[in-house]
Amino acid sequence: MSDKLQLLQRAQRWDEQALTEIYDTYAPAIYRYIYRRIGNAQTSQDLTAETFRRFLEALKRSAGPSEHLSGWLYRVAHNLIVDHYRGAPDQTEASLEMVDPMVTTAEDVDLALEHRAELARAALRMLTPLQQQVVTLRYLEDLSLQEVATILGRTVGSIKALQHRAVSLLQQILEGSDDR
Amino acid sequence: MIGDGDRREGLPDNVARALEALRPVAQPDPIVWQENRRSYIVAARALAGASQPEALHVTSTSLESHEPVQPQPRRGIPVTIREFLRLHTWRGVPVRAALIAVLALALFLGSSAGAVSAARESLPGSPLYGLKIRLEQWALGRARTPEAVSSQALAQSQVRVEEAARIVASGDSVPIEVAARFQEQLALAVEATDALDEPQRIQAQSRISETLQHQIRTMAEITARVKGESSETVDHEAVAAMVQTMMQMQAQLGPALGQPAGEVGDPLQEGPATEEPGSSCSGPDCGNHQEPTEPGQGHGGSDAPGGDEGQPVDPGKGQNSNQGPEQNGPGPRSTPPGPESQQTVPEQQLLALQPEDPMFRSSELPPAASLFPQRSGNAGNETGSGGGSSR
Numbered sequence: 001m002s003d004k005l006q007l008l009q010r011a012q013r014w015d016e017q018a019l020t021e022i023y024d025t026y027a028p029a030i031y032r033y034i035y036r037r038i039g040n041a042q043t044s045q046d047l048t049a050e051t052f053r054r055f056l057e058a059l060k061r062s063a064g065p066s067e068h069l070s071g072w073l074y075r076v077a078h079n080l081i082v083d084h085y086r087g088a089p090d091q092t093e094a095s096l097e098m099v100d101p102m103v104t105t106a107e108d109v110d111l112a113l114e115h116r117a118e119l120a121r122a123a124l125r126m127l128t129p130l131q132q133q134v135v136t137l138r139y140l141e142d143l144s145l146q147e148v149a150t151i152l153g154r155t156v157g158s159i160k161a162l163q164h165r166a167v168s169l170l171q172q173i174l175e176g177s178d179d180r
Numbered sequence: 181m182i183g184d185g186d187r188r189e190g191l192p193d194n195v196a197r198a199l200e201a202l203r204p205v206a207q208p209d210p211i212v213w214q215e216n217r218r219s220y221i222v223a224a225r226a227l228a229g230a231s232q233p234e235a236l237h238v239t240s241t242s243l244e245s246h247e248p249v250q251p252q253p254r255r256g257i258p259v260t261i262r263e264f265l266r267l268h269t270w271r272g273v274p275v276r277a278a279l280i281a282v283l284a285l286a287l288f289l290g291s292s293a294g295a296v297s298a299a300r301e302s303l304p305g306s307p308l309y310g311l312k313i314r315l316e317q318w319a320l321g322r323a324r325t326p327e328a329v330s331s332q333a334l335a336q337s338q339v340r341v342e343e344a345a346r347i348v349a350s351g352d353s354v355p356i357e358v359a360a361r362f363q364e365q366l367a368l369a370v371e372a373t374d375a376l377d378e379p380q381r382i383q384a385q386s387r388i389s390e391t392l393q394h395q396i397r398t399m400a401e402i403t404a405r406v407k408g409e410s411s412e413t414v415d416h417e418a419v420a421a422m423v424q425t426m427m428q429m430q431a432q433l434g435p436a437l438g439q440p441a442g443e444v445g446d447p448l449q450e451g452p453a454t455e456e457p458g459s460s461c462s463g464p465d466c467g468n469h470q471e472p473t474e475p476g477q478g479h480g481g482s483d484a485p486g487g488d489e490g491q492p493v494d495p496g497k498g499q500n501s502n503q504g505p506e507q508n509g510p511g512p513r514s515t516p517p518g519p520e521s522q523q524t525v526p527e528q529q530l531l532a533l534q535p536e537d538p539m540f541r542s543s544e545l546p547p548a549a550s551l552f553p554q555r556s557g558n559a560g561n562e563t564g565s566g567g568g569s570s571r
Contacts, residue, residue, distance in 0.1 A: 014227075014228035016221070016224060019220075019221070019224045020221055023217060023221075027217070031208055035205045035206060036202045036203070036205060041206040041209065042209070044208070045208050045209065048216065049219065049220065052216075052220050053220070059227070060227045113201055113204075116197065116201035117201040117204075119198060119201075120198035120199060120201050120202050121202065123198060124202075139191070140199060140203065170195050171194060171195050174195060
Protein backbone atom coordinates (compact mmCIF):
# COMPACT_ATOMS: atom_id res chain seq x y z
CA MET A 1 0.00 0.00 0.00
CA SER A 2 1.45 3.35 -1.04
CA ASP A 3 2.13 6.12 1.41
CA LYS A 4 -0.33 8.36 -0.40
CA LEU A 5 -3.09 5.82 -0.11
CA GLN A 6 -2.33 5.24 3.58
CA LEU A 7 -2.45 8.98 4.11
CA LEU A 8 -5.83 9.16 2.40
CA GLN A 9 -7.20 6.27 4.47
CA ARG A 10 -6.08 7.92 7.65
CA ALA A 11 -7.77 11.12 6.55
CA GLN A 12 -10.96 9.16 5.91
CA ARG A 13 -10.81 8.11 9.58
CA TRP A 14 -10.55 11.79 10.49
CA ASP A 15 -6.96 11.55 11.59
CA GLU A 16 -6.13 15.19 12.19
CA GLN A 17 -2.47 14.66 11.55
CA ALA A 18 -3.19 13.08 8.19
CA LEU A 19 -5.63 15.83 7.26
CA THR A 20 -3.02 18.47 8.08
CA GLU A 21 -0.36 16.59 6.15
CA ILE A 22 -2.62 16.48 3.10
CA TYR A 23 -3.12 20.21 3.22
CA ASP A 24 0.60 20.94 3.59
CA THR A 25 1.47 18.55 0.76
CA TYR A 26 -1.14 19.38 -1.86
CA ALA A 27 -2.21 22.97 -1.16
CA PRO A 28 0.87 24.61 -2.77
CA ALA A 29 0.42 22.58 -5.97
CA ILE A 30 -3.27 23.35 -6.11
CA TYR A 31 -2.52 27.00 -5.51
CA ARG A 32 -0.01 27.04 -8.41
CA TYR A 33 -2.45 25.23 -10.65
CA ILE A 34 -5.19 27.73 -9.89
CA TYR A 35 -2.94 30.76 -10.08
CA ARG A 36 -1.59 29.81 -13.49
CA ARG A 37 -5.12 29.63 -14.71
CA ILE A 38 -6.43 32.74 -12.97
CA GLY A 39 -3.41 34.93 -12.42
CA ASN A 40 -4.60 36.43 -9.14
CA ALA A 41 -3.01 35.44 -5.85
CA GLN A 42 -5.89 36.38 -3.61
CA THR A 43 -8.45 34.59 -5.72
CA SER A 44 -6.15 31.61 -6.08
CA GLN A 45 -5.79 31.41 -2.31
CA ASP A 46 -9.52 31.60 -1.88
CA LEU A 47 -10.12 28.89 -4.46
CA THR A 48 -7.41 26.77 -2.91
CA ALA A 49 -9.09 27.08 0.46
CA GLU A 50 -12.41 26.26 -1.16
CA THR A 51 -10.89 23.15 -2.75
CA PHE A 52 -9.85 21.78 0.59
CA ARG A 53 -13.10 22.77 2.23
CA ARG A 54 -14.91 20.67 -0.37
CA PHE A 55 -12.47 17.88 0.34
CA LEU A 56 -13.52 17.84 3.98
CA GLU A 57 -17.20 17.92 3.09
CA ALA A 58 -16.65 15.06 0.69
CA LEU A 59 -14.99 13.06 3.46
CA LYS A 60 -17.97 13.73 5.68
CA ARG A 61 -20.32 12.40 2.98
CA SER A 62 -17.94 9.50 2.35
CA ALA A 63 -17.87 10.76 -1.25
CA GLY A 64 -14.28 11.83 -1.34
CA PRO A 65 -11.40 10.35 -3.27
CA SER A 66 -10.97 6.61 -2.97
CA GLU A 67 -7.51 6.30 -4.46
CA HIS A 68 -5.99 9.32 -6.27
CA LEU A 69 -6.20 12.23 -3.92
CA SER A 70 -4.18 14.63 -6.11
CA GLY A 71 -6.34 13.93 -9.15
CA TRP A 72 -9.48 14.54 -7.13
CA LEU A 73 -8.08 17.86 -5.85
CA TYR A 74 -7.06 18.98 -9.35
CA ARG A 75 -10.53 18.21 -10.70
CA VAL A 76 -12.18 20.19 -7.94
CA ALA A 77 -9.78 23.07 -8.50
CA HIS A 78 -10.49 22.96 -12.23
CA ASN A 79 -14.21 23.09 -11.61
CA LEU A 80 -13.71 26.07 -9.33
CA ILE A 81 -11.67 27.79 -12.02
CA VAL A 82 -14.41 27.13 -14.56
CA ASP A 83 -17.00 28.44 -12.14
CA HIS A 84 -14.85 31.46 -11.46
CA TYR A 85 -14.70 32.44 -15.08
CA ARG A 86 -18.32 31.46 -15.64
CA GLY A 87 -19.43 33.99 -13.09
CA ALA A 88 -17.12 36.69 -14.34
CA PRO A 89 -17.69 38.74 -17.51
CA ASP A 90 -16.16 37.16 -20.60
CA GLN A 91 -12.78 38.81 -20.91
CA THR A 92 -11.33 36.45 -23.47
CA GLU A 93 -11.58 38.77 -26.39
CA ALA A 94 -10.42 41.72 -24.33
CA SER A 95 -7.46 39.80 -22.98
CA LEU A 96 -6.39 38.77 -26.39
CA GLU A 97 -6.58 42.36 -27.51
CA MET A 98 -4.59 43.61 -24.50
CA VAL A 99 -1.32 42.23 -25.78
CA ASP A 100 0.87 45.01 -27.06
CA PRO A 101 3.90 43.68 -28.89
CA MET A 102 5.45 47.09 -29.17
CA VAL A 103 6.62 47.45 -25.52
CA THR A 104 10.40 47.98 -25.09
CA THR A 105 11.25 49.08 -21.49
CA ALA A 106 11.77 46.72 -18.53
CA GLU A 107 8.58 47.89 -17.08
CA ASP A 108 7.14 47.33 -20.42
CA VAL A 109 8.67 43.85 -20.45
CA ASP A 110 7.00 42.92 -17.21
CA LEU A 111 3.84 44.34 -18.45
CA ALA A 112 4.34 42.52 -21.70
CA LEU A 113 4.89 39.21 -19.83
CA GLU A 114 1.81 39.81 -17.84
CA HIS A 115 -0.03 40.54 -21.00
CA ARG A 116 1.41 37.43 -22.57
CA ALA A 117 0.34 35.39 -19.59
CA GLU A 118 -3.05 36.84 -19.79
CA LEU A 119 -3.11 36.09 -23.46
CA ALA A 120 -2.15 32.53 -22.76
CA ARG A 121 -4.87 32.19 -20.09
CA ALA A 122 -7.37 33.62 -22.49
CA ALA A 123 -6.25 31.15 -25.14
CA LEU A 124 -6.50 28.26 -22.71
CA ARG A 125 -10.03 29.22 -21.79
CA MET A 126 -10.97 28.79 -25.40
CA LEU A 127 -10.12 25.09 -25.18
CA THR A 128 -12.47 22.48 -23.88
CA PRO A 129 -12.27 21.91 -20.11
CA LEU A 130 -10.56 18.58 -20.60
CA GLN A 131 -8.05 20.07 -23.05
CA GLN A 132 -7.36 22.88 -20.58
CA GLN A 133 -6.60 20.35 -17.90
CA VAL A 134 -4.35 18.28 -20.09
CA VAL A 135 -2.33 21.27 -21.22
CA THR A 136 -2.05 22.69 -17.71
CA LEU A 137 -1.07 19.41 -16.08
CA ARG A 138 1.27 18.37 -18.82
CA TYR A 139 3.10 21.64 -19.55
CA LEU A 140 2.65 23.72 -16.41
CA GLU A 141 2.56 21.16 -13.63
CA ASP A 142 5.05 18.98 -15.48
CA LEU A 143 3.17 15.75 -14.93
CA SER A 144 3.74 12.69 -17.04
CA LEU A 145 1.18 11.27 -19.42
CA GLN A 146 0.49 8.48 -16.99
CA GLU A 147 0.00 10.90 -14.10
CA VAL A 148 -2.35 13.04 -16.12
CA ALA A 149 -4.21 9.97 -17.29
CA THR A 150 -4.59 8.87 -13.69
CA ILE A 151 -5.77 12.26 -12.51
CA LEU A 152 -8.30 12.65 -15.28
CA GLY A 153 -9.35 9.04 -15.25
CA ARG A 154 -8.42 8.50 -18.86
CA THR A 155 -6.07 6.26 -20.77
CA VAL A 156 -2.63 7.46 -21.75
CA GLY A 157 -3.66 7.23 -25.41
CA SER A 158 -6.65 9.48 -24.90
CA ILE A 159 -4.46 11.96 -23.03
CA LYS A 160 -2.03 11.99 -25.99
CA ALA A 161 -4.88 12.67 -28.39
CA LEU A 162 -6.31 15.38 -26.14
CA GLN A 163 -2.88 16.92 -25.79
CA HIS A 164 -2.30 16.91 -29.52
CA ARG A 165 -5.61 18.53 -30.35
CA ALA A 166 -5.23 21.05 -27.50
CA VAL A 167 -1.78 22.18 -28.63
CA SER A 168 -2.92 22.49 -32.25
CA LEU A 169 -5.96 24.49 -31.25
CA LEU A 170 -3.92 26.63 -28.87
CA GLN A 171 -1.45 27.33 -31.65
CA GLN A 172 -4.23 28.47 -33.91
CA ILE A 173 -5.67 30.68 -31.23
CA LEU A 174 -2.32 32.27 -30.45
CA GLU A 175 -1.57 32.72 -34.13
CA GLY A 176 -4.86 34.45 -34.49
CA SER A 177 -4.00 36.75 -31.62
CA ASP A 178 -0.59 37.44 -33.11
CA ASP A 179 -2.26 38.45 -36.33
CA ARG A 180 -4.22 41.13 -34.55
CA MET B 181 13.77 28.88 -20.77
CA ILE B 182 11.20 26.40 -21.59
CA GLY B 183 12.07 23.94 -18.87
CA ASP B 184 11.00 20.39 -19.58
CA GLY B 185 12.45 20.06 -22.99
CA ASP B 186 11.10 16.58 -23.51
CA ARG B 187 7.52 17.54 -22.83
CA ARG B 188 7.68 20.75 -24.69
CA GLU B 189 9.67 19.39 -27.54
CA GLY B 190 7.77 19.86 -30.67
CA LEU B 191 5.52 22.54 -29.23
CA PRO B 192 4.92 25.43 -31.54
CA ASP B 193 6.92 28.47 -30.54
CA ASN B 194 3.97 30.66 -29.83
CA VAL B 195 2.43 27.97 -27.65
CA ALA B 196 5.69 27.40 -25.85
CA ARG B 197 6.06 31.10 -25.19
CA ALA B 198 2.53 31.45 -23.99
CA LEU B 199 2.86 28.57 -21.59
CA GLU B 200 6.18 29.90 -20.40
CA ALA B 201 4.46 33.16 -19.54
CA LEU B 202 2.12 31.17 -17.27
CA ARG B 203 4.85 29.50 -15.25
CA PRO B 204 5.66 32.29 -12.82
CA VAL B 205 3.45 32.07 -9.76
CA ALA B 206 3.06 34.90 -7.32
CA GLN B 207 3.74 33.92 -3.74
CA PRO B 208 0.59 33.72 -1.72
CA ASP B 209 0.07 36.03 1.20
CA PRO B 210 1.57 34.10 4.12
CA ILE B 211 -0.92 35.51 6.59
CA VAL B 212 -3.82 34.53 4.42
CA TRP B 213 -2.19 31.21 3.74
CA GLN B 214 -1.82 30.41 7.44
CA GLU B 215 -5.29 31.65 8.11
CA ASN B 216 -6.70 29.38 5.43
CA ARG B 217 -4.67 26.50 6.79
CA ARG B 218 -5.96 27.09 10.31
CA SER B 219 -9.50 27.39 9.05
CA TYR B 220 -9.10 24.08 7.24
CA ILE B 221 -7.93 22.32 10.42
CA VAL B 222 -10.72 23.85 12.48
CA ALA B 223 -13.23 22.77 9.86
CA ALA B 224 -11.71 19.29 9.88
CA ARG B 225 -12.14 19.08 13.65
CA ALA B 226 -15.69 20.35 13.48
CA LEU B 227 -16.72 17.99 10.72
CA ALA B 228 -14.92 15.10 12.40
CA GLY B 229 -16.74 15.77 15.65
CA ALA B 230 -20.08 15.92 13.89
CA SER B 231 -19.40 12.77 11.95
CA GLN B 232 -17.63 10.51 14.43
CA PRO B 233 -17.33 11.50 18.08
CA GLU B 234 -14.72 8.85 18.61
CA ALA B 235 -12.54 10.37 15.89
CA LEU B 236 -11.51 13.14 18.24
CA HIS B 237 -9.70 10.55 20.29
CA VAL B 238 -8.16 8.74 17.37
CA THR B 239 -4.44 8.96 17.09
CA SER B 240 -2.28 8.01 14.21
CA THR B 241 -0.64 5.37 16.35
CA SER B 242 -3.90 3.63 17.13
CA LEU B 243 -4.90 3.71 13.49
CA GLU B 244 -1.64 2.27 12.31
CA SER B 245 -1.94 -0.58 14.76
CA HIS B 246 -5.57 -1.09 13.71
CA GLU B 247 -6.62 -1.38 17.30
CA PRO B 248 -10.20 -0.48 18.10
CA VAL B 249 -10.52 2.77 19.94
CA GLN B 250 -12.44 2.49 23.20
CA PRO B 251 -14.63 5.50 23.80
CA GLN B 252 -14.66 6.99 27.24
CA PRO B 253 -17.69 6.31 29.44
CA ARG B 254 -20.28 8.98 28.96
CA ARG B 255 -22.57 10.33 31.56
CA GLY B 256 -26.29 10.30 31.17
CA ILE B 257 -28.65 7.66 29.93
CA PRO B 258 -26.81 5.09 27.84
CA VAL B 259 -28.00 4.51 24.35
CA THR B 260 -28.21 0.74 24.59
CA ILE B 261 -28.19 -1.90 27.28
CA ARG B 262 -25.04 -3.31 25.77
CA GLU B 263 -23.31 0.03 26.12
CA PHE B 264 -24.56 0.32 29.70
CA LEU B 265 -23.23 -3.11 30.59
CA ARG B 266 -19.94 -2.41 28.91
CA LEU B 267 -19.21 0.99 30.32
CA HIS B 268 -20.65 1.11 33.82
CA THR B 269 -19.59 -0.43 37.07
CA TRP B 270 -21.27 -1.19 40.35
CA ARG B 271 -19.06 -0.80 43.40
CA GLY B 272 -16.01 -1.19 41.25
CA VAL B 273 -17.29 -4.30 39.54
CA PRO B 274 -18.29 -4.11 35.89
CA VAL B 275 -22.05 -4.29 35.65
CA ARG B 276 -21.85 -6.98 33.03
CA ALA B 277 -19.65 -9.17 35.24
CA ALA B 278 -21.91 -8.58 38.22
CA LEU B 279 -24.96 -9.44 36.19
CA ILE B 280 -23.37 -12.63 34.93
CA ALA B 281 -22.47 -13.59 38.49
CA VAL B 282 -26.02 -12.96 39.69
CA LEU B 283 -27.49 -14.98 36.86
CA ALA B 284 -25.05 -17.80 37.50
CA LEU B 285 -25.91 -17.78 41.20
CA ALA B 286 -29.62 -17.79 40.43
CA LEU B 287 -29.14 -20.64 38.02
CA PHE B 288 -27.08 -22.53 40.59
CA LEU B 289 -29.62 -21.97 43.36
CA GLY B 290 -32.48 -22.86 41.08
CA SER B 291 -30.84 -26.05 39.95
CA SER B 292 -29.79 -26.81 43.52
CA ALA B 293 -33.33 -26.42 44.78
CA GLY B 294 -34.50 -28.70 42.03
CA ALA B 295 -31.78 -31.19 42.86
CA VAL B 296 -32.68 -31.14 46.55
CA SER B 297 -36.33 -31.67 45.73
CA ALA B 298 -35.48 -34.53 43.41
CA ALA B 299 -33.05 -35.98 45.93
CA ARG B 300 -35.74 -36.18 48.58
CA GLU B 301 -37.74 -38.45 46.29
CA SER B 302 -34.77 -40.55 45.26
CA LEU B 303 -34.26 -44.19 46.12
CA PRO B 304 -31.10 -46.17 46.77
CA GLY B 305 -29.18 -46.55 43.58
CA SER B 306 -30.27 -43.21 42.29
CA PRO B 307 -27.53 -40.66 41.56
CA LEU B 308 -29.21 -38.24 43.93
CA TYR B 309 -29.53 -40.69 46.81
CA GLY B 310 -26.12 -39.72 48.12
CA LEU B 311 -27.27 -36.12 48.24
CA LYS B 312 -30.37 -37.22 50.09
CA ILE B 313 -28.30 -38.94 52.74
CA ARG B 314 -25.96 -35.98 53.08
CA LEU B 315 -28.93 -33.68 53.50
CA GLU B 316 -30.22 -35.93 56.27
CA GLN B 317 -26.85 -35.90 57.97
CA TRP B 318 -26.72 -32.15 57.66
CA ALA B 319 -30.18 -31.81 59.17
CA LEU B 320 -29.20 -34.15 61.97
CA GLY B 321 -26.10 -32.12 62.64
CA ARG B 322 -28.21 -29.01 63.01
CA ALA B 323 -30.25 -30.57 65.80
CA ARG B 324 -28.89 -29.13 69.03
CA THR B 325 -31.09 -30.66 71.69
CA PRO B 326 -31.48 -34.36 72.46
CA GLU B 327 -35.17 -34.08 71.74
CA ALA B 328 -34.46 -32.56 68.34
CA VAL B 329 -31.90 -35.25 67.58
CA SER B 330 -34.36 -37.96 68.53
CA SER B 331 -37.13 -36.42 66.49
CA GLN B 332 -34.90 -35.95 63.47
CA ALA B 333 -33.46 -39.45 63.61
CA LEU B 334 -36.92 -40.94 64.03
CA ALA B 335 -38.18 -39.03 61.02
CA GLN B 336 -35.26 -40.27 58.98
CA SER B 337 -35.92 -43.83 60.04
CA GLN B 338 -39.45 -43.38 58.77
CA VAL B 339 -37.98 -42.29 55.45
CA ARG B 340 -36.09 -45.59 55.29
CA VAL B 341 -39.31 -47.50 55.85
CA GLU B 342 -41.01 -45.57 53.09
CA GLU B 343 -38.07 -46.26 50.81
CA ALA B 344 -38.32 -49.96 51.54
CA ALA B 345 -42.04 -49.89 50.84
CA ARG B 346 -41.51 -48.19 47.50
CA ILE B 347 -38.74 -50.55 46.51
CA VAL B 348 -40.76 -53.61 47.42
CA ALA B 349 -43.75 -52.22 45.57
CA SER B 350 -41.60 -51.96 42.49
CA GLY B 351 -40.60 -55.58 42.82
CA ASP B 352 -36.97 -54.97 43.62
CA SER B 353 -34.81 -56.02 46.51
CA VAL B 354 -34.28 -53.55 49.28
CA PRO B 355 -30.55 -52.85 49.62
CA ILE B 356 -29.11 -53.98 52.91
CA GLU B 357 -27.75 -50.48 53.37
CA VAL B 358 -31.29 -49.23 53.86
CA ALA B 359 -31.80 -51.62 56.74
CA ALA B 360 -28.43 -50.73 58.25
CA ARG B 361 -29.18 -47.04 58.05
CA PHE B 362 -32.62 -47.66 59.51
CA GLN B 363 -31.05 -49.42 62.46
CA GLU B 364 -28.64 -46.59 63.09
CA GLN B 365 -31.27 -43.92 62.88
CA LEU B 366 -33.75 -45.72 65.05
CA ALA B 367 -31.05 -46.45 67.58
CA LEU B 368 -30.04 -42.81 67.62
CA ALA B 369 -33.66 -41.75 68.08
CA VAL B 370 -33.94 -43.91 71.16
CA GLU B 371 -30.48 -43.19 72.45
CA ALA B 372 -31.02 -39.46 72.34
CA THR B 373 -33.92 -39.77 74.73
CA ASP B 374 -31.60 -40.99 77.48
CA ALA B 375 -30.37 -37.47 77.95
CA LEU B 376 -33.87 -36.20 78.63
CA ASP B 377 -35.51 -35.85 81.99
CA GLU B 378 -38.08 -38.41 82.97
CA PRO B 379 -41.22 -36.72 81.66
CA GLN B 380 -39.65 -35.68 78.41
CA ARG B 381 -37.96 -39.02 77.97
CA ILE B 382 -41.18 -40.93 78.40
CA GLN B 383 -42.93 -38.61 76.05
CA ALA B 384 -40.22 -38.98 73.44
CA GLN B 385 -40.11 -42.71 73.78
CA SER B 386 -43.86 -42.86 73.51
CA ARG B 387 -43.59 -40.99 70.25
CA ILE B 388 -40.97 -43.44 69.08
CA SER B 389 -43.16 -46.32 70.09
CA GLU B 390 -46.09 -44.94 68.19
CA THR B 391 -43.94 -44.46 65.16
CA LEU B 392 -42.64 -47.96 65.48
CA GLN B 393 -46.17 -49.31 65.58
CA HIS B 394 -46.90 -47.47 62.39
CA GLN B 395 -43.70 -48.75 60.85
CA ILE B 396 -44.44 -52.28 61.92
CA ARG B 397 -47.85 -52.03 60.33
CA THR B 398 -46.28 -50.75 57.16
CA MET B 399 -43.73 -53.49 57.13
CA ALA B 400 -46.42 -56.08 57.78
CA GLU B 401 -48.17 -55.00 54.66
CA ILE B 402 -44.90 -55.11 52.80
CA THR B 403 -44.04 -58.57 54.02
CA ALA B 404 -47.51 -59.80 53.15
CA ARG B 405 -47.03 -58.51 49.65
CA VAL B 406 -43.60 -60.02 49.54
CA LYS B 407 -44.93 -63.40 50.54
CA GLY B 408 -47.68 -63.16 47.99
CA GLU B 409 -45.29 -62.28 45.24
CA SER B 410 -42.41 -64.34 46.38
CA SER B 411 -39.71 -64.50 43.84
CA GLU B 412 -36.44 -66.29 43.87
CA THR B 413 -34.76 -63.35 42.28
CA VAL B 414 -35.81 -60.89 44.93
CA ASP B 415 -33.86 -60.74 48.15
CA HIS B 416 -35.88 -59.62 51.18
CA GLU B 417 -33.14 -59.87 53.72
CA ALA B 418 -33.14 -56.16 54.36
CA VAL B 419 -36.89 -56.11 54.95
CA ALA B 420 -36.54 -58.90 57.45
CA ALA B 421 -33.75 -57.08 59.21
CA MET B 422 -35.80 -53.92 59.44
CA VAL B 423 -38.73 -55.82 60.85
CA GLN B 424 -36.46 -57.43 63.34
CA THR B 425 -35.09 -54.08 64.41
CA MET B 426 -38.57 -52.68 64.86
CA MET B 427 -39.71 -55.61 66.90
CA GLN B 428 -36.71 -55.53 69.15
CA MET B 429 -36.94 -51.82 69.69
CA GLN B 430 -40.64 -51.91 70.36
CA ALA B 431 -40.17 -54.74 72.76
CA GLN B 432 -37.60 -52.74 74.64
CA LEU B 433 -39.58 -49.55 74.68
CA GLY B 434 -42.83 -51.18 75.72
CA PRO B 435 -41.80 -52.03 79.27
CA ALA B 436 -40.08 -48.70 79.65
CA LEU B 437 -43.30 -46.97 78.81
CA GLY B 438 -45.28 -49.14 81.14
CA GLN B 439 -46.84 -51.08 78.34
CA PRO B 440 -47.05 -54.81 78.13
CA ALA B 441 -44.47 -55.98 75.68
CA GLY B 442 -47.10 -57.85 73.83
CA GLU B 443 -48.78 -54.66 72.74
CA VAL B 444 -46.14 -54.14 70.17
CA GLY B 445 -47.80 -56.71 68.10
CA ASP B 446 -51.19 -55.14 68.13
CA PRO B 447 -50.84 -53.16 64.95
CA LEU B 448 -50.03 -56.21 63.00
CA GLN B 449 -52.93 -58.13 64.27
CA GLU B 450 -54.92 -56.35 61.63
CA GLY B 451 -52.48 -57.22 58.93
CA PRO B 452 -52.99 -60.04 56.53
CA ALA B 453 -49.89 -61.74 57.75
CA THR B 454 -51.57 -62.55 61.03
CA GLU B 455 -53.94 -64.76 59.18
CA GLU B 456 -51.17 -66.67 57.63
CA PRO B 457 -51.72 -70.39 57.98
CA GLY B 458 -49.46 -71.90 60.47
CA SER B 459 -49.49 -68.94 62.70
CA SER B 460 -50.07 -69.74 66.29
CA CYS B 461 -51.45 -66.32 66.85
CA SER B 462 -54.25 -65.50 64.57
CA GLY B 463 -56.65 -63.85 66.92
CA PRO B 464 -56.98 -60.25 67.90
CA ASP B 465 -55.72 -61.02 71.35
CA CYS B 466 -52.64 -62.66 70.07
CA GLY B 467 -50.46 -59.79 71.05
CA ASN B 468 -51.53 -60.05 74.60
CA HIS B 469 -49.76 -63.29 74.81
CA GLN B 470 -46.51 -61.47 74.47
CA GLU B 471 -46.79 -59.99 77.86
CA PRO B 472 -43.44 -60.29 79.46
CA THR B 473 -42.93 -62.73 82.18
CA GLU B 474 -41.15 -62.12 85.35
CA PRO B 475 -37.60 -61.04 85.03
CA GLY B 476 -35.27 -63.87 85.05
CA GLN B 477 -37.62 -66.31 83.46
CA GLY B 478 -35.35 -66.27 80.52
CA HIS B 479 -37.76 -67.18 77.78
CA GLY B 480 -38.07 -63.72 76.56
CA GLY B 481 -41.20 -62.97 78.40
CA SER B 482 -43.38 -64.06 75.60
CA ASP B 483 -45.32 -67.07 74.74
CA ALA B 484 -43.70 -67.36 71.43
CA PRO B 485 -44.98 -69.95 69.04
CA GLY B 486 -41.72 -71.64 69.22
CA GLY B 487 -42.04 -71.85 72.89
CA ASP B 488 -45.55 -73.08 72.64
CA GLU B 489 -44.40 -75.66 70.23
CA GLY B 490 -41.76 -76.72 72.57
CA GLN B 491 -38.90 -75.11 70.76
CA PRO B 492 -36.29 -74.19 73.30
CA VAL B 493 -35.54 -70.56 73.80
CA ASP B 494 -32.30 -69.64 75.35
CA PRO B 495 -33.16 -67.44 78.29
CA GLY B 496 -29.98 -65.55 77.98
CA LYS B 497 -30.25 -64.97 74.25
CA GLY B 498 -33.89 -64.33 73.73
CA GLN B 499 -35.48 -61.12 72.65
CA ASN B 500 -36.03 -60.12 76.19
CA SER B 501 -32.86 -61.55 77.48
CA ASN B 502 -32.13 -58.07 78.67
CA GLN B 503 -34.59 -58.90 81.34
CA GLY B 504 -32.22 -61.55 82.42
CA PRO B 505 -31.54 -62.72 85.91
CA GLU B 506 -29.06 -59.99 86.72
CA GLN B 507 -31.28 -57.07 87.39
CA ASN B 508 -28.33 -54.89 88.21
CA GLY B 509 -26.48 -56.04 85.16
CA PRO B 510 -25.82 -54.25 82.00
CA GLY B 511 -29.46 -53.61 81.35
CA PRO B 512 -32.04 -54.65 78.89
CA ARG B 513 -30.17 -53.65 75.72
CA SER B 514 -26.69 -54.37 76.89
CA THR B 515 -26.71 -58.01 76.03
CA PRO B 516 -26.54 -58.72 72.37
CA PRO B 517 -29.10 -61.24 71.36
CA GLY B 518 -27.85 -64.42 69.91
CA PRO B 519 -28.61 -65.84 66.52
CA GLU B 520 -31.80 -67.31 67.76
CA SER B 521 -33.06 -63.88 68.64
CA GLN B 522 -33.49 -63.19 64.97
CA GLN B 523 -36.42 -65.52 65.06
CA THR B 524 -37.80 -64.17 68.23
CA VAL B 525 -41.32 -64.65 69.31
CA PRO B 526 -42.75 -61.24 68.41
CA GLU B 527 -41.77 -61.21 64.82
CA GLN B 528 -42.95 -64.69 64.25
CA GLN B 529 -46.13 -64.01 66.02
CA LEU B 530 -46.89 -60.72 64.45
CA LEU B 531 -45.70 -61.40 60.99
CA ALA B 532 -46.82 -64.98 61.09
CA LEU B 533 -44.07 -66.00 58.81
CA GLN B 534 -42.66 -69.41 58.66
CA PRO B 535 -39.25 -69.72 60.24
CA GLU B 536 -37.96 -71.28 57.11
CA ASP B 537 -39.28 -68.45 55.00
CA PRO B 538 -36.48 -67.13 52.85
CA MET B 539 -37.34 -63.69 54.04
CA PHE B 540 -35.97 -64.50 57.41
CA ARG B 541 -32.67 -65.86 56.52
CA SER B 542 -29.97 -64.89 58.87
CA SER B 543 -29.39 -61.21 58.59
CA GLU B 544 -25.93 -59.82 58.19
CA LEU B 545 -26.94 -56.78 60.10
CA PRO B 546 -26.04 -56.39 63.74
CA PRO B 547 -28.88 -57.00 66.11
CA ALA B 548 -30.75 -53.89 66.99
CA ALA B 549 -30.05 -54.29 70.69
CA SER B 550 -26.34 -54.13 70.04
CA LEU B 551 -26.75 -50.57 68.93
CA PHE B 552 -27.50 -49.37 72.45
CA PRO B 553 -24.53 -50.15 74.64
CA GLN B 554 -24.74 -46.84 76.42
CA ARG B 555 -28.34 -47.30 77.34
CA SER B 556 -27.60 -50.14 79.68
CA GLY B 557 -26.77 -47.96 82.65
CA ASN B 558 -29.75 -45.77 82.25
CA ALA B 559 -31.99 -48.68 81.70
CA GLY B 560 -30.44 -50.51 84.57
CA ASN B 561 -31.32 -47.70 86.86
CA GLU B 562 -34.86 -48.06 85.79
CA THR B 563 -35.01 -51.71 86.35
CA GLY B 564 -38.17 -52.74 88.04
CA SER B 565 -39.94 -49.54 87.39
CA GLY B 566 -43.12 -49.37 85.43
CA GLY B 567 -45.25 -52.29 84.62
CA GLY B 568 -42.89 -54.76 86.07
CA SER B 569 -40.49 -54.15 83.23
CA SER B 570 -36.82 -54.45 83.79
CA ARG B 571 -36.61 -50.87 82.70
